[in-house]
Structures are given as structure tokens and as C-alpha cells.
Amino acid sequence: MSSLDLFMPQKRKTRSSRNDKIAVQIRECVAEALLRNDLPILPGHETESRLKAFVTITHVNVSPDLRNATILFVTANDEHQEDTLRFFELQTYTLKHILGKKLRLKYVPELTFKIDKSITYSDNIEKLLKQI
Numbered sequence: 001m002s003s004l005d006l007f008m009p010q011k012r013k014t015r016s017s018r019n020d021k022i023a024v025q026i027r028e029c030v031a032e033a034l035l036r037n038d039l040p041i042l043p044g045h046e047t048e049s050r051l052k053a054f055v056t057i058t059h060v061n062v063s064p065d066l067r068n069a070t071i072l073f074v075t076a077n078d079e080h081q082e083d084t085l086r087f088f089e090l091q092t093y094t095l096k097h098i099l100g101k102k103l104r105l106k107y108v109p110e111l112t113f114k115i116d117k118s119i120t121y122s123d124n125i126e127k128l129l130k131q132i
Contacts, residue, residue, distance in 0.1 A: 018066075019064065023059075023060040024060075026069055027057050030071060033095060034057075039091045042090055042091075048087060049091070052080045053084060054075065055073050055074070059072040060072070067109055070113075073088070074115070085115060
């Protein structure tokens with residue numbers, strides 16, 4: 001590193017509008033597949049292959065190279081969140097197949113599903129503020 005490098009502004013990796021568009025398309029495709037019930041019941045996992053609660057896809061994060069996508073979701077009933085996470089883990093291959101048909105990408109991103117805890121967190125903060 002030269003002395004000039006210390007004074008040069010560093011380039012930051014920012015999300016491009018393309019990443020945002022891909023994230024929106026992934027969110028719409030997954031939500032549509034859930035709404036239309038396009039996901040099969042898997043042999044040996046009959047009970048786990050069915051949704052037990054209403055699911056909302058809250059956010060999709062796509063990596064800068066478009067190889068990975070993290071899908072955040074919430075359920076209407078907190079007690080079914082782990083069951084829904086297991087459902088998504090089982091249906092990942094099918095969802096990737098659906099995305100491959102709908103999106104025009106060189107590579108279909110690897111899908112990771114996570115429970116969105118931000119809503120529960122904000123509810124807890126709101127309760128604490130009301131107590132004050």
C-alpha cells in the first residue's frame with residue numbers, strides 16, 4: 001500500500017438496481033408459487049410438505065454476484081415458524097426450478113430461508129416503550 005492509497009477514497013460495494021430487481025422478481029415468484037399451491041407433496045414428507053400457517057415473504061437479499069438469495073418470511077402464527085422453515089428447506093429444489101423457468105439468469109441463485117424476527121423485535125420494543 002503506497003502513501004497515496006491512504007488518501008484515495010475506497011470503493012464501496014453497493015447494491016445495484018439489478019440486484020433489487022432480481023430480489024423483487026424472486027419475492028414475487030415465491031409468493032405466487034405459495035399462493036397457487038404449485039409446490040408438490042414430497043413422498044416420505046407428507047406432513048412437512050404442507051404449509052400449516054399463512055406465510056408472508058417480507059424481504060429478499062441477493063448477493064452482488066447473484067449466486068445466493070436469502071428469503072425472509074413471517075407466519076401469521078408464531079408457533080408454526082419452525083414448521084414453515086422446514087417446509088421451505090424441503091421445497092428449495094422445486095422453488096429453484098420455478099425460478100429457473102421465470103427468471104432470465106445465467107445461474108439460478110442458491111436459496112436460503114430465514115425467519116424474519118424484525119417484526120417480533122419491533123413489537124417487543126413497542127411494548128417496552130408503552131410500559132415507560
